[in-house]
Amino acid sequence: MTDRTTRSEALFERARAVTPGGVNSPVRAFNAVGGTPRFIASGQGAWLTDVDGNRYVDLVCSWGALLLGHAHPEVQAAIAAAVSRGTSYGTPTEPEVELAEEIVRRTPVDKVRFVSSGTEATMSAIRLARGFTGRDVVVKFAGCYHGHVDSLLAAAGSGLATFALPGTPGVPASSTALTLVLPYNDREEVAAAFAEHGDRIACVITEAAPGNMGVVSPLPGFNAYLAETCTAHGALFISDEVMTGFRASRLGQWGLDGASEGWKPDLMTFGKVMGGGLPAAAFGGRADVMAHLAPEGPVYQAGTLSGNPVATTAGLATLKLATDEVYDRISLVAETIRTAAGKALTEAGVPHVVQSAGTMFSVFFTDEQVLDFAAASSQDTAAFAAFFHAMLDRGVHLPPSAYEAWFVSSAHDDRAVQAVLDALPAAAAAAAA
């Protein structure tokens, strides 16, 4: 049992004195589950060690970024070699070219531009879509998160195809006045929005398979429908693969639908895995659309550390190591944990559904299949909190919210998987209590 938290508690108190909520990204504060977030001192493979010396199997993997686990020796060596040559020059470098070539090889994009976070990637993709089409309206789906871009921090308006309201104080109504928020997986609502506003819609942006309301797969053909509808109306289809890219499968979520169905997004966004644990993200797409970006075209976009040699080297090393065997291992681990979690919860009589998109998965504490945010919101978050803490006490670090995907890596060996399986029955019993 991991019951020593003295140092994490002391650090949390110091952190709260100097940082809002004591954290630099809200979900880390454990507000959704209560208790003290563990301050992590180191990571190795599938394991985290906190400042009190407790060890945890990590099922967060830096929110999906660490496909190969913590401190992978070859990625570390590549980063160390890059750092020894300097960290940033503000000039073009070879690693940027190599990483761009690798992404173009592995995805349907023709050209790619690097940025430093997924938020910048989606923000820039939307600006480019607006600049390319000369239109202003953006369609997004409730429950899909695309980073903290003002116009995308939007809550659905009050009626069918009405414009959105700010999702947080600090976002002016004018920033969301051109955003339409629709229910996910609902073709009729998409058709209605295009019927009413089609000639004003610049783009539809969607998570390729949502992972930010828990994992919700697109219904068969949904992404294809979005792509076709956009094309029919002269809008662009932006597939946000910041989370799913190089993770849901070798070819991301697109490898699970677009590749076999024969469609391509006009623009895509990437982050997480492609940065190998350092801040790197990207947006890319059709050559004629990307040609509108400065300095080739008129749509402005830039970044001091964009494509910096250390982050691009980490990303390149990661993608080069991300072979079919890596994805086979991750699939197997995901499947084993998914199945065991479902079994433990069934045996404890806890209502739940386990959902997945390729190697990404999550457990909803509700008894009906979740196809959209309304259904995701119906889950029993108190049951999740009890489950979460029982897992944490037994040395398994889950994402501290019921609305997050669980992530595994190729470093999750049999010992790490067994530690998760051992913890599940007691955690399921805690959720039932």
Ligand code: PLP
């Ligand atoms: N898009 C998706 C699908 C994400 O999951 C995230 C982050 O979780 C983002 C965009 C934003 O990325 P970042 O946190 O790097 O700004």
